[in-house]
Amino acid sequence: MAxxxxxxxxxxxxxxxxxxxxxxxxxIPARAQSLAATPTMRGGANNYRPGAPIVKRIGKGGFWTxxxxxxxxxxxxxxxxxxxxxxxxxxxxxxxxRSHGATLTDKNGVFRIEMPQIVPxxxxxxxxxxxxxxxxxxxxxxVFLRPLMASASDTGLQVEFVLRPI
Amino acid sequence: MAVRNxxxxxxxxxxxxxxxxxxxxxPLLQWREPIYIIAGFSGIVGLAFLLVQSVLIADAMPxxxxxxxxxxxxxxxxxxxxxxxAGLWITSPPDVVDVLLFRAPAPFSVWGAVAMWxxxxxxxxxxxxxxxxxxxxxxxxxxxxxxxVTSTVVHAWLVQGTMEVFTKGALCIMVLGASAWALRKRxxxxxxx
Numbered sequence: 368m369a370x371x372x373x374x375x376x377x378x379x380x381x382x383x384x385x386x387x388x389x390x391x392x393x394x395i396p397a398r399a400q401s402l403a404a405t406p407t408m409r410g411g412a413n414n415y416r417p418g419a420p421i422v423k424r425i426g427k428g429g430f431w432t433x434x435x436x437x438x439x440x441x442x443x444x445x446x447x448x449x450x451x452x453x454x455x456x457x458x459x460x461x462x463x464x465r466s467h468g469a470t471l472t473d474k475n476g477v478f479r480i481e482m483p484q485i486v487p488x489x490x491x492x493x494x495x496x497x498x499x500x501x502x503x504x505x506x507x508x509x510v511f512l513r514p515l516m517a518s519a520s521d522t523g524l525q526v527e528f529v530l531r532p533i
Numbered sequence: 534m535a536v537r538n539x540x541x542x543x544x545x546x547x548x549x550x551x552x553x554x555x556x557x558x559x560p561l562l563q564w565r566e567p568i569y570i571i572a573g574f575s576g577i578v579g580l581a582f583l584l585v586q587s588v589l590i591a592d593a594m595p596x597x598x599x600x601x602x603x604x605x606x607x608x609x610x611x612x613x614x615x616x617x618x619a620g621l622w623i624t625s626p627p628d629v630v631d632v633l634l635f636r637a638p639a640p641f642s643v644w645g646a647v648a649m650w651x652x653x654x655x656x657x658x659x660x661x662x663x664x665x666x667x668x669x670x671x672x673x674x675x676x677x678x679x680x681x682v683t684s685t686v687v688h689a690w691l692v693q694g695t696m697e698v699f700t701k702g703a704l705c706i707m708v709l710g711a712s713a714w715a716l717r718k719r720x721x722x723x724x725x726x
Contacts, residue, residue, distance in 0.1 A: 409636060409638040410631050410637055410638040413625065413628050413631065414627060414628075455564070456564070460624070461625060462625065487561060487694070489621070489625060490641055490692040490694060491639050491693055
């Protein structure tokens with residue numbers, strides 16, 4: 368019975384801790400509004416070719432680049448966003464036109480584009496993705512990403528975009 | 534002495550040939566244009582040159598004009614670095630610009646850029662050695678070379694490229710060992726007294 372009794376010590380320590388936490392501003396409100404925008408990555412825009420066409424797949428395919436596009440703040444999925452993808456693959460260098468393509472997100476903000484297998488180039492297996500405001504109907508800031516593959520033998524790459532409204 | 538020199542020559546020959554042959558089997562080569570392949574292999578040659586430089590300057594091979602050869606292989610090393618960087622530049626200009634401006638995303642690229650500049654400093658000091666203070670020449674060259682060796686090995690080890698991992702590791706260890714040995718033998722820090 369004694370164990371469930373609230374002592375003066377617990378009142379003071381709990382109250383003190385609550386005061387301290389509140390005053391320090393360390394509390395994080397449980398709101399979706401806190402979703403931060405994805406920053407452009409270093410080297411993300413390298414070998415970018417603006418306005419790559421929307422394609423069913425790039426080259427012969429075999430590798431899937433997938434992901435979601437959401438709005439910063441509330442995290443709402445964004446439909447019809449144009450995502451451009453390019454990489455060094457078994458079919459071409461990053462700079463080659465045939466290594467570039469684009470796709471649109473569906474109503475759930477999901478995009479999926481098939482492309483040739485990405486192979487390590489410039490020391491790392493990596494892809495490039497862009498959301499370029501100039502090639503969409505605007506409303507969001509341009510973002511360039513350069514995600515790394517966990518392993519060169521991976522046959523897919525999952526990428527999350529969180530766009531900041533302009 | 535002739536036997537010892539012959540053995541060292543064989544080891545050096547293998548240190549060049551085995552990693553190059555192993556890299557020649559890399560599946561990555563089939564998806565690379567010739568200039569990119571040349572750039573990568575030039576990097577391997579440069580790494581192997583570091584081993585030769587150390588062996589020569591440690592007086593490991595008596596009876597040969599080691600100092601004179603060291604100068605020529607040093608020039609070869611500079612050429613290898615230039616071909617490496619120029620070839621990569623032609624392959625993907627923005628990536629190399631990022632490396633040279635120290636803003637590239639890949640961690641190994643910083644080590645590569647540092648190694649390149651240190652090679653140029655070491656070579657510049659060598660070219661100017663008769664016109665500069667002996668202490669600056671000897672201490673400067675040794676310090677630059679220390680930077681070259683460590684940063685080149687870190688750079689090479691972190692790169693996921695055409696080099697086969699065991700031959701890369703073995704060559705890196707040989708380069709580190711031979712350089713430490715050569716530096717200890719030349720004892721440039723005597724100049725500090």
